[in-house]
Amino acid sequence: MMENHIFKALADPTRRTIFEKLASADGMNASALRDGMTISQPAMSQHLAVLRDAKLVQEERQGRFVQYRINPEGLDMIVQWVARYSIFWPERVNALRQTLKEMDQ
Amino acid sequence: MMENHIFKALADPTRRTIFEKLASADGMNASALRDGMTISQPAMSQHLAVLRDAKLVQEERQGRFVQYRINPEGLDMIVQWVARYSIFWPERVNALRQTLKEMDQ
DNA sequence: CAAACACATAAGCACACACTTATGTGTTTA
DNA sequence: TAAACACATAAGTGTGTGCTTATGTGTTTG
Numbered sequence: 453m454m455e456n457h458i459f460k461a462l463a464d465p466t467r468r469t470i471f472e473k474l475a476s477a478d479g480m481n482a483s484a485l486r487d488g489m490t491i492s493q494p495a496m497s498q499h500l501a502v503l504r505d506a507k508l509v510q511e512e513r514q515g516r517f518v519q520y521r522i523n524p525e526g527l528d529m530i531v532q533w534v535a536r537y538s539i540f541w542p543e544r545v546n547a548l549r550q551t552l553k554e555m556d557q
Numbered sequence: 558m559m560e561n562h563i564f565k566a567l568a569d570p571t572r573r574t575i576f577e578k579l580a581s582a583d584g585m586n587a588s589a590l591r592d593g594m595t596i597s598q599p600a601m602s603q604h605l606a607v608l609r610d611a612k613l614v615q616e617e618r619q620g621r622f623v624q625y626r627i628n629p630e631g632l633d634m635i636v637q638w639v640a641r642y643s644i645f646w647p648e649r650v651n652a653l654r655q656t657l658k659e660m661d662q
Numbered sequence: 663c664a665a666a667c668a669c670a671t672a673a674g675c676a677c678a679c680a681c682t683t684a685t686g687t688g689t690t691t692a
Numbered sequence: 693t694a695a696a697c698a699c700a701t702a703a704g705t706g707t708g709t710g711c712t713t714a715t716g717t718g719t720t721t722g
Contacts, residue, residue: 621698
């Protein structure tokens with residue numbers, strides 16, 4: 453909800469890594485998220501709390517595990533913010549045409 | 558340049574306000590940026606330095622003033638990052654296609 | 663039901679960060 | 693050329709942040 457919370461949550465590289473990992477899977481629990489990363493259990497838990505407070509991820513308890521997944525709408529506010537300041541600039545139009553062209557292929 | 562620098566630069570609400578102000582104008586000097594904001598001269602200078610290091614703004618000395626303006630490519634890396642993870646991005650892309658189409662007429 | 667497990671929370675610590683006041687640097691003006 | 697001006701930089705300070713260790717909470721398993 454609060455724009456600032458989302459920006460702050462994304463400002464930490466470890467949290468972005470967690471977010472990216474979640475995005476590449478279809479939901480993971482905190483332990484699964486940890487492996488491959490050098491991060492303690494409390495640190496992971498605290499990072500997930502920040503992401504959850506920013507509504508960037510959702511949690512769902514499943515037995516003694518907690519399944520985390522991306523909140524599809526979580527980035528909406530950032531998308532809108534970034535779009536305001538990156539897309540609608542005349543000097544960028546040609547670059548954008550090229551980008552869209554590449555997306556078509 | 559460095560993805561992390563950009564995210565960190567945008568994580569501060571005062572810096573986002575400065576960035577937004579610059580985007581709405583066509584270049585402003587540091588003093589012009591200050592008015593309307595409750596911020597000291599050194600604080601403004603330091604914020605501008607962070608934005609400049611993140612390559613989000615460009616500076617150009619003009620006499621004893623320094624003209625600041627948005628770097629149009631500054632947000633590119635964030636745009637790409639966000640586009641990867643937001644389901645709302647396709648809507649933005651479609652809107653953009655439409656805009657470009659209208660520009661062709 | 664006791665132990666093991668998955669995770670959250672509390673408290674403390676080191677460092678980063680955003681601000682302040684003071685001063686430095688470069689340019690213009692009177 | 694001295695003063696005024698626009699801005700940068702230095703140094704110090706309070707607060708925020710990300711980590712650690714320790715412990716708490718809830719669930720499953722033997």
